[in-house]
Amino acid sequence: xxxxxxxxxxxxxxxxxxxxxxxxxxxxxxxxxxxxxxxxxxxxxxxxxxxxxxxxxxxxxxxxxxxxxxxxxxxxxxxxxxxxxxxxxxxxxxxxxxxxxxxxxxxxxxxxxxxxxxxxxxxxxxxxxxxxxxxxxxxxxxxxxxxxxxxxxxxxxxxxxxxxxxxxxxxxxxxxxxxxxxxxxxxxxxxxxxxxxxxxxxxxxxxxxxxxxxxxxxxxxxxxxxxxxxxxxxxxxxxxxxxxxxxxxxxxxxxxxxxxxxxxxxxxxxxxxxxxxxxxxxxxxxxxxxxxxxxxxxxxxxxxxxxxxxxxxxxxxxxxxxxxxxxxxxxxxxxxxxxxxxxxxxxxxxxxxxxxxxxxxxxxxxxxxxxxxxxxxxxxxxxxxxxxxxxxxxxxxxxxxxxxxxxxxxxxxxxxxxxxxxxxxxxxxxxxxxxxxxxxxxxxxxxxxxxxxxxxxxxxxxxxxxxxxxxxxxxxxxxxxxxxxxxxxxxxxxxxxxxxxxxxxxxxxxxxxxxxxxxxxxxxxxxxxxxxxxxxxxxxxxxxxxxxxxxxxxxxxxxxxx
RNA sequence: GCGCCAGUAGCUCAGUAGGAUAGAGCGUUGGACUACGAAUCCAAAGGUCGGGGGUUCAAAUCCUCCCUGGCGCACCA
Numbered sequence: 081x082x083x084x085x086x087x088x089x090x091x092x093x094x095x096x097x098x099x100x101x102x103x104x105x106x107x108x109x110x111x112x113x114x115x116x117x118x119x120x121x122x123x124x125x126x127x128x129x130x131x132x133x134x135x136x137x138x139x140x141x142x143x144x145x146x147x148x149x150x151x152x153x154x155x156x157x158x159x160x161x162x163x164x165x166x167x168x169x170x171x172x173x174x175x176x177x178x179x180x181x182x183x184x185x186x187x188x189x190x191x192x193x194x195x196x197x198x199x200x201x202x203x204x205x206x207x208x209x210x211x212x213x214x215x216x217x218x219x220x221x222x223x224x225x226x227x228x229x230x231x232x233x234x235x236x237x238x239x240x241x242x243x244x245x246x247x248x249x250x251x252x253x254x255x256x257x258x259x260x261x262x263x264x265x266x267x268x269x270x271x272x273x274x275x276x277x278x279x280x281x282x283x284x285x286x287x288x289x290x291x292x293x294x295x296x297x298x299x300x301x302x303x304x305x306x307x308x309x310x311x312x313x314x315x316x317x318x319x320x321x322x323x324x325x326x327x328x329x330x331x332x333x334x335x336x337x338x339x340x341x342x343x344x345x346x347x348x349x350x351x352x353x354x355x356x357x358x359x360x361x362x363x364x365x366x367x368x369x370x371x372x373x374x375x376x377x378x379x380x381x382x383x384x385x386x387x388x389x390x391x392x393x394x395x396x397x398x399x400x401x402x403x404x405x406x407x408x409x410x411x412x413x414x415x416x417x418x419x420x421x422x423x424x425x426x427x428x429x430x431x432x433x434x435x436x437x438x439x440x441x442x443x444x445x446x447x448x449x450x451x452x453x454x455x456x457x458x459x460x461x462x463x464x465x466x467x468x469x470x471x472x473x474x475x476x477x478x479x480x481x482x483x484x485x486x487x488x489x490x491x492x493x494x495x496x497x498x499x500x501x502x503x504x505x506x507x508x509x510x511x512x513x514x515x516x517x518x519x520x521x522x523x524x525x526x527x528x529x530x531x532x533x534x535x536x537x538x539x540x541x542x543x544x545x546x547x548x549x550x551x552x553x554x555x556x557x558x559x560x561x562x563x564x565x566x567x568x569x570x571x572x573x574x575x576x577x578x579x580x581x582x583x584x585x586x587x588x589x590x591x592x593x594x595x596x597x598x599x600x601x602x603x604x605x606x607x608x609x610x611x612x613x614x615x616x617x618x619x620x621x622x623x624x625x626x627x628x629x630x631x632x633x634x635x636x637x638x639x640x641x642x
Numbered sequence: 643g644c645g646c647c648a649g650u651a652g653c654u655c656a657g658u659a660g661g662a663u664a665g666a667g668c669g670u671u672g673g674a675c676u677a678c679g680a681a682u683c684c685a686a687a688g689g690u691c692g693g694g695g696g697u698u699c700a701a702a703u704c705c706u707c708c709c710u711g712g713c714g715c716a717c718c719a
Binding site for chain 2: 102115117121123126128130132135138145170171172173174217254257258259307332351373374375376377384386387389390391392393394397399400401425426427428429430431452454455494496497499500501504510511512513514515516517518520522523524526527528531532534535540570571573575577578580582583589590593596597599600601603604605606628641642
């Protein structure tokens with residue numbers, strides 16, 4: 081067994097080369113430069129892996145990069161490493177490694193061996209992560225923007241779990257503030273209107289039709305009971321009733337989208353358990369709180385915020401920020417080491433104070449990562465659909481899912497950096513062409529499945545084991561596919577490190593494209609040699625696993641037939 | 643006014659802790675089914691990476707100034 085094979089697991093090429101380089105530099109008596117890059121070069125003629133290490137060592141060794149590269153090459157080749165075909169030195173001093181086919185072929189065996197677990201790792205080391213997402217106020221149905229946040233949060237949870245993190249997902253319910261009161265008021269007014277009262281709906285009230293529906297529901301269930309209560313009690317009742325109803329709806333919508341939060345955390349519970357008071361006490365003890373103009377302030381400028389922030393207003397009310405600090409303290413107290421918050425991009429100004437709070441609680445700023453979700457621009461055939469939340473005119477998440485399906489919606493949501501604007505064309509999302517990439521990827525998967533069912537029909541059998549036929553895979557496009565398959569591991573780790581699922585989305589389109597090209601160009605079942613045919617089948621099987629694993633990390637299905 | 647994000651092909655966007663001749667899809671033009679699924683593939687055309695300066699052997703990427711767009715700058719949530 082090669083030293084580069086650990087328990088039958090093939091290291092990534094980059095890992096393999098890094099290992100060799102580190103050992104070589106040790107022999108040269110120099111340390112491995114931090115900025116060393118080991119990556120696949122853009123162009124094929126520069127080999128499979130390139131590194132700039134010789135250039136970085138130039139000043140330290142007081143020699144030209146090319147001479148150093150030459151020295152490194154000599155030392156590496158002395159050991160005649162198993163998977164290195166040749167090493168070239170190019171340009172200003174790049175070392176270009178050409179890897180033997182057998183390396184990539186072993187990769188296919190690894191995929192076939194690990195199946196659904198291919199790409200899974202323990203990189204996260206069981207670190208406890210809390211991902212808080214959606215957390216929309218329970219004052220109205222979820223809209224597309226929430227859907228995007230849901231898709232990102234859910235996919236991140238899947239990715240981080242796959243990378244060995246201990247992930248909990250959570251929805252923070254803002255059930256204590258002014259908005260809930262307003263919801264109750266809105267419902268109450270509609271309720272009275274149902275009895276012929278001419279109450280005007282207030283300016284800042286919620287105006288959607290769903291409010292009227294809720295009011296009707298109350299009337300049906302309780303008749304005119306509320307009219308006999310005093311206004312405050314009636315509004316309180318409406319708040320509770322409406323909130324519960326809307327929350328149920330939100331849960332159902334998320335379920336429809338395949339999103340499930342492990343914990344539903346109530347803001348109200350925080351206040352009821354004195355958590356906010358405790359947080360105040362803690363901050364006071366640390367000397368981070370002061371009084372001014374009759375209000376209580378948090379000294380957030382001490383941690384890099386622009387100005388100090390009010391926690392308790394002069395009228396005695398708590399600010400939202402106050403309960404937010406208590407909430408984040410609660411998260412940390414529950415033992416979470418990394419907090420991931422997913423917010424709408426319009427809240428970006430809120431980040432410095434929240435990070436300040438985390439630091440005030442004795443953690444590092446980095447322990448809180450905020451992911452911003454930019455607006456979704458909903459289009460139909462290229463024309464923008466106008467939306468106005470205030471007027472209650474907006475397209476709900478549910479409507480979108482029902483129209484285009486959960487798979488297409490998710491894939492599109494995850495096809496951009498989360499903090500950049502996203503155009504979502506409803507007609508495009510239903511099209512079954514390359515313009516709608518989810519089909520392109522799913523089609524690749526279905527096509528492979530179709531090859532296998534065809535093989536079965538024809539009575540072909542995989543009578544030989546993969547390791548007996550894998551060496552027949554030497555076609556240029558096969559090598560390319562095998563390399564791409566191995567990239568999956570790196571991509572998954574990148575997504576986790578940068579908390580950005582969109583890299584995986586692009587990777588899957590890329591892999592599918594490479595597969596489609598291959599498929600159009602090279603006969604699989606019609607291969608001239610039975611062993612070659614089986615080798616190709618195994619390759620397809622490996623691709624199938626990777627696509628399926630990748631899609632499942634995005635929360636998208638991989639149908640066998642379409 | 644201050645801050646955050648963005649500006650890459652006609653359009654929509656990638657570009658993964660600076661790397662070699664900047665990528666993809668759509669659109670345009672022209673081609674491939676008596677074939678394992680044409681929901682696919684092949685080929686061509688298309689760029690001063692918003693602009694100027696700087697750092698570096700090397701900048702779309704880092705620094706700085708300016709221009710344009712979005713969003714934030716409450717004792718709102």
